[in-house]
Amino acid sequence: MIGDRQCNKKVTRSGNSRWQCDRCNQEFEECDYRYLLQAQVQDHTGLTWVTTFQESGEEIVGYSAKELYFLKYEERDDVRFAEIICGSLFREYLFRLKIKEEMYGDEQRVKITVVKSNKVNYFWQNTPA
Incomplete structure (x- = not known):
């Protein structure tokens, strides 16, 4: 925890099968x-x-990150993992995006982040109130 918020920084495996957070400096x-x-x-x-x-x-892939991690690295089921990833290709979504320009060195770049995603539902009906 950082103050009253959970630290969401990337962790790395330390040598003793534990996870090391560089920001918190804890295992x-x-x-x-x-x-x-x-x-x-x-x-x-x-x-x-x-x-x-x-x-x-999670909305796009249909599985939690933890489920995919265990499938790929613990169960080592590469075939099922590939099926899940390929199953998320070429689907239709409605995205709410955050778009901003950044300077990287001397180059201007556009950074696009998905804020919210929803699968397209063609059967949704607008019923009168």
Whole structure:
């Protein structure tokens, strides 16, 4: 915990099968697995790369980050892992995006982050109140 908030910084495995947080300078038995997903999205105007985090990552992939981690690294089921990832390709979503320009060195870049994602529901009906 950092103050009253949970520290969500990246952790690395230390030599004794524990997790080391560089920000907190502590070791932990377990950690929370979280998404940091890079995806290419496309609409009628073209395509671009976006970054998505925990909640949107779960919506897109359909599994929690912890479930995918254990499938890939504990159960070592690469075939099932690939099926899950491929199953999330070419799906339609409505995205709320945060777009900002940044300077990286002397180069100006656009950074696009998914704030919220929802699967497209073609059967949703607007019923009168």
